[in-house]
Amino acid sequence: MIPPGAPIVTAARMRAAEEALFRREPQLDVMERAGAAVTGAVARFARSSPILVLAGPGNNGGDAYAAARLLKAAGHDVAVAACGEPGTPAARAMLERWGGDVGALYQARPRPVLVDGLFGTGLTRPLERGIAPVLAELVAAARFSLAIDLPSGLATDSGADLGAPRGIGATLALGALKPAHLLDAGLERCGQVLLADIGIPVESDWRTVARPKLTAPGPRAHKYSRGLVVVVEGDMPGAARLAAHAAMAGGAGYTILACRDEGSGGPDALVRHRIANGDDLADFLTEKRIGGILIGPGLGRDRRAEGLLKAALNADLPLILDGDALTLLGKSAAAWLQRRTAATWLTPHAGEFGRMFEGNGDKIVQTIAAASESRTTIIHKGADTVIATPRGEARVLARASSWLSTAGTGDVLAGTLAAQVAAGNKDAAETAVWLHARAAALAGPAFIADALPMHLSQAISECL
Numbered sequence: 001m002i003p004p005g006a007p008i009v010t011a012a013r014m015r016a017a018e019e020a021l022f023r024r025e026p027q028l029d030v031m032e033r034a035g036a037a038v039t040g041a042v043a044r045f046a047r048s049s050p051i052l053v054l055a056g057p058g059n060n061g062g063d064a065y066a067a068a069r070l071l072k073a074a075g076h077d078v079a080v081a082a083c084g085e086p087g088t089p090a091a092r093a094m095l096e097r098w099g100g101d102v103g104a105l106y107q108a109r110p111r112p113v114l115v116d117g118l119f120g121t122g123l124t125r126p127l128e129r130g131i132a133p134v135l136a137e138l139v140a141a142a143r144f145s146l147a148i149d150l151p152s153g154l155a156t157d158s159g160a161d162l163g164a165p166r167g168i169g170a171t172l173a174l175g176a177l178k179p180a181h182l183l184d185a186g187l188e189r190c191g192q193v194l195l196a197d198i199g200i201p202v203e204s205d206w207r208t209v210a211r212p213k214l215t216a217p218g219p220r221a222h223k224y225s226r227g228l229v230v231v232v233e234g235d236m237p238g239a240a241r242l243a244a245h246a247a248m249a250g251g252a253g254y255t256i257l258a259c260r261d262e263g264s265g266g267p268d269a270l271v272r273h274r275i276a277n278g279d280d281l282a283d284f285l286t287e288k289r290i291g292g293i294l295i296g297p298g299l300g301r302d303r304r305a306e307g308l309l310k311a312a313l314n315a316d317l318p319l320i321l322d323g324d325a326l327t328l329l330g331k332s333a334a335a336w337l338q339r340r341t342a343a344t345w346l347t348p349h350a351g352e353f354g355r356m357f358e359g360n361g362d363k364i365v366q367t368i369a370a371a372s373e374s375r376t377t378i379i380h381k382g383a384d385t386v387i388a389t390p391r392g393e394a395r396v397l398a399r400a401s402s403w404l405s406t407a408g409t410g411d412v413l414a415g416t417l418a419a420q421v422a423a424g425n426k427d428a429a430e431t432a433v434w435l436h437a438r439a440a441a442l443a444g445p446a447f448i449a450d451a452l453p454m455h456l457s458q459a460i461s462e463c464l
């Protein structure tokens with residue numbers, strides 16, 4: 001499990017935190033703690049199996065030499081192999097403290113337990129062609145492998161693959177999580193992510209998503225105080241119905257489907273209100289008790305859809321934009337959205353995000369830039385989900401159930417979000433993302449999106 005609510009830092013932020021600490025405490029003491037943390041994690045898995053420790057030229061290698069010495073002192077059979085001489089004073093000191101043999105990486109024989117201390121946050125370019133296959137073979141041949149801080153071959157700030165091996169069993173993040181533990185290739189390359197506190201104080205506006213704290217409705221609650229959600233239906237009514245169902249199951253007091261005709265389907269408690277076009281919707285949205293409007297799931301992209309979207313954008317009410325609404329806005333999204341007087345949430349997947357914003361850089365940085373430019377809160381979905389607020393905060397959810405990769409689950413997320421927005425939850429996005437992921441976990445394998453809302457009740461009960 002990814003540690004919840006844990007700070008996430010870039011390589012540069014981590015280095016700055018380390019350097020601040022080294023002004024008060026010797027670097028080698030900190031590295032000893034890193035070595036001890038690695039030793040503790042490895043010893044749990046190694047039992048009496050022989051261990052191969054790989055050491056690189058930087059401080060990741062320094063941690064590896066420290067761990068090798070401590071593992072040996074604890075009675076383990078330890079061999080060390082390195083690629084190159086230590087290039088930092090701390091790594092050199094740790095090599096001296098190790099004092100044993102060091103073989104060449106290219107000649108290393110596989111052992112049942114492997115410790116990868118080749119490269120960590122200092123990796124700046126793809127692994128040399130020679131190193132990647134040797135590392136991959138040693139990892140594949142080991143029964144268990146643990147990466148120190150990061151699997152060697154991951155870009156720290158983006159999680160991009162720079163030649164990382166497959167099959168690492170666990171990664172021990174030192175001091176704090178880095179984006180690579182949560183994003184992109186890191187999702188499948190880190191194995192189990194463990195976090196070691198080695199006494200480096202870190203502060204960050206970026207954290208992993210944590211379980212929210214929710215409260216049950218008070219004794220004087222009524223349907224409007226719980227939150228009135230309006231979901232706007234479009235060309236594909238099923239999508240809006242799914243979202244409306246999720247809003248209801250996500251705790252909204254009153255959910256209205258603004259629909260073209262009488263229609264059918266959906267829960268009996270769902271209220272239908274007929275609207276023919278954007279003008280009708282604009283009139284309806286003068287109802288001040290509305291706590292959140294959701295538009296976009298199955299909206300379509302024709303003239304009627306444009307009219308509906310315009311009415312929603314012009315309403316002075318909290319607004320959630322998903323699916324086709326995002327595509328209709330396209331590159332003019334920021335210009336439209338920064339004019340809004342009420343708060344706005346966007347829930348794009350990667351394709352929709354790219355249609356609205358420039359897609360350069362790491363996912364967290366990109367999403368924060370887009371949130372700040374458009375003055376919205378953005379849930380940038382995918383196998384890794386990044387939430388960014390206009391204030392520059394980020395929350396990251398990794399490792400949600402991969403069974404979520406089925407049509408309609410995004411509509412359920414949007415509806416869940418609408419319920420939280422209408423209830424006035426100031427952390428609506430993080431709450432919705434947690435509840436959605438928890439509902440998916442409870443739903444088990446091969447669920448359909450229709451089945452997700454029924455698990456929201458259990459997910460909510462775990463937050464009370």
Ligand SMILES: NC(=O)C1=CN([C@@H]2O[C@H](COP(=O)(O)OP(=O)(O)OC[C@H]3O[C@@H](n4cnc5c(N)ncnc54)[C@H](OP(=O)(O)O)[C@@H]3O)[C@@H](O)[C@H]2O)[C@@H](O)CC1
Pocket residue numbers: 018027030031034056057058059060061063087088090118119120121122123124125126127128148149150174
């Ligand atoms: N500071 C501390 O005391 C503490 C630090 N900690 C530990 O230190 C780690 C960060 O250490 P680090 O900054 O020294 O970088 P590291 O990841 O070892 O790699 C740098 C070396 O790799 C080289 N290199 C880069 N890319 C390469 C490539 N593709 N192929 C080949 N070589 C390549 C690069 O060479 P250069 O780019 O300079 O040519 C340089 O020699 C961090 O993850 C954590 O484990 C913790 O113990 C806490 C205490």
Ligand SMILES: Nc1ncnc2c1ncn2[C@@H]1O[C@H](COP(=O)(O)OP(=O)(O)O)[C@@H](O)[C@H]1O
Pocket residue numbers: 323349381382383384385399400401402403404405406407408409410411412413
């Ligand atoms: N492989 C995956 N692992 C975890 N979550 C996923 C994965 N694929 C998709 N998801 C999640 O499922 C939802 C899919 O939303 P979306 O792409 O909008 O689908 P749709 O438009 O069909 O509803 C998002 O919440 C996304 O984060």
Ligand SMILES: [K+]
Pocket residue numbers: 060116117118119120147148149150151152
């Ligand atoms: K490593």
